[in-house]
Amino acid sequence: MVKQKFHPRILAAEQSSKSSNFFYRLVSSQRFLAIVGLVFLLMIIFPLAKTYSQRRLVEKEVADVQKQIADFESQNEQLREMITYLQSDQSLEEQARLNLNLKKPGEQVLVVEEKKPADSFDSTVETAAAGSNLVKWWKYFFN
Numbered sequence: 001m002v003k004q005k006f007h008p009r010i011l012a013a014e015q016s017s018k019s020s021n022f023f024y025r026l027v028s029s030q031r032f033l034a035i036v037g038l039v040f041l042l043m044i045i046f047p048l049a050k051t052y053s054q055r056r057l058v059e060k061e062v063a064d065v066q067k068q069i070a071d072f073e074s075q076n077e078q079l080r081e082m083i084t085y086l087q088s089d090q091s092l093e094e095q096a097r098l099n100l101n102l103k104k105p106g107e108q109v110l111v112v113e114e115k116k117p118a119d120s121f122d123s124t125v126e127t128a129a130a131g132s133n134l135v136k137w138w139k140y141f142f143n
Helices: 018-028 030-086 089-100 120-129 133-142
Strands: none
Touching: 018 030, 030 089
16 A cells, blocks of 8 residues: 555635735734734734823812812811901900000009010120131130
């Protein structure tokens, strides 16, 4: 028994041409499929990364705006408290005492004035004149 070699049957003349043979080898090679897959992944990953970075920016802006809202609400609450205090009788009485110098019946008002020493300017001039410039620098740096 003689073994015969297996020869594939060619059905049409177009299938045996070099151009279809080249494209068939190109498409069926693992390297080509890996490159096509890599290009496809890159086409998907870049827009996803851009969308993710934009989403992070929007979330940061939303957090900043929420912080500003919280700050404005606390400031609004403080202003409401100030309004209620200024509309109260206690505030009205305090403003009348300070600005209009009014007092309640039966009260006595004392005014305390501080006396400023008149000699303060003369004493600073005398201390500045006493001592040489070298002594002043020595005291400035080492005392």
